[in-house]
Amino acid sequence: MAQVQPKNDSDLTPPPRFGGRQSFPRPASAPRPKSSFGDGLTSLIIALVIIVGGYYLLTTYTNIQLFQSGPRFNNQWQAVFLSNGQVYFGNITDISRKQVTLENIYYLQNITQPLQRSAADGETGEDANQQLTLVKLGNELHAPEDTMYINRDFVVLMEDLQDEGRVVQAIQRYIDDQATQF
DSSP: OOOOOOSSGGGGSOOOOTTOOOOOOOOTTSOOOOOOHHHHHHHHHHHHHHHHHHHHHHHHHSSOOSSOOOOOOOSSOEEEEETTSOEEEEEEEEEOSSEEEEEEEEEEEEEEEEEEOOGGGTOOOEEEEEEEEEEETTOSTTOOOSEEEEEGGGEEEEEEOOTTSHHHHHHHHHHHHHHHHO
16 A cells, blocks of 8 residues: 655644634734733733732831721810720820820829728728829829820720810819919
8 A cells, every 4th residue: 555645744734623713824914803801801900909909018018098097086185095904095196007196195093092090990900092193194203205106906995085074174174283383
């Protein structure tokens, strides 16, 4: 039996299968086909990922807040309760994801004054009378500035104080007393 030799290289390529597509080389002068919907969708997804990633990095690693949705306080005085039980009163001037800035700061201090029991009670000894006093930050031995930057991880609660409250009235008395001394 004699073998048939192909006449040229194009005879070596198998014919396309039923339903298959055969690609032909495009002439250099032919226009490119317009991009499909999938290409535009891919570009849109990539752009969204870049924008969301940039926003995340910007707000996480800097103090820049593009869309602040934190609390807005209506009154002049606020209370900031910390996880260690300490409460500070003052003016919240800034709130970010990482910290709360408090100015004009006051806090409560527990002063224990010993009381002596009378001999008529049948016992002698001392009892303690505990009294809370409002202290202005800055009057301590180390004389801190009157601005505090509190880590948000330790803030349990922030709230407005009413002008009729005992704390705000005590703060106003302190401010009035300081004004009359000078």
